[in-house]
Amino acid sequence: MKNQKLKSQAFPPIKKDDKVLVTVGKDKGKSGKVIKVDRLLHRVYVENINIIKKAVKPNQTAPQGGFIEKENFLDASNVMLECPNCHKPTRISHKILESGKKLRSCKKCNEIIDQK
Numbered sequence: 687m688k689n690q691k692l693k694s695q696a697f698p699p700i701k702k703d704d705k706v707l708v709t710v711g712k713d714k715g716k717s718g719k720v721i722k723v724d725r726l727l728h729r730v731y732v733e734n735i736n737i738i739k740k741a742v743k744p745n746q747t748a749p750q751g752g753f754i755e756k757e758n759f760l761d762a763s764n765v766m767l768e769c770p771n772c773h774k775p776t777r778i779s780h781k782i783l784e785s786g787k788k789l790r791s792c793k794k795c796n797e798i799i800d801q802k
């Protein structure tokens with residue numbers, strides 16, 4: 687049984703549809719699109735990363751049952767956001783617009799990552 691204690695560190699500024707680079711584990715060095723984030727459990731799911739085979743019971747689409755391949759979660763601290771501007775894994779800083787809207791920006795190239 688894995689240690690399920692709640693993570694105390696803040697969730698990184700990663701959102702669905704972001705491109706992230708995996709920095710730890712068997713898929714280290716691969717990047718992909720975030721398909722789901724779970725802030726409570728500090729997890730992210732990344733397209734085609736950390737694939738597991740999952741047994742399924744027989745149903746209408748698979749009358750015999752079988753296995754499906756499915757993305758398993760990664761710990762949110764094991765991925766880094768990849769900047770859509772400079773295409774490098776980067777840390778994020780926040781810029782606050784005059785309107786009060788908070789946007790993420792890349793610490794490497796300083797470009798805004800979020801749509802304004």
Ligand SMILES: [Zn+2]
Pocket residue numbers: 769770771772773774776792793794795796797
């Ligand atoms: Zn950048």
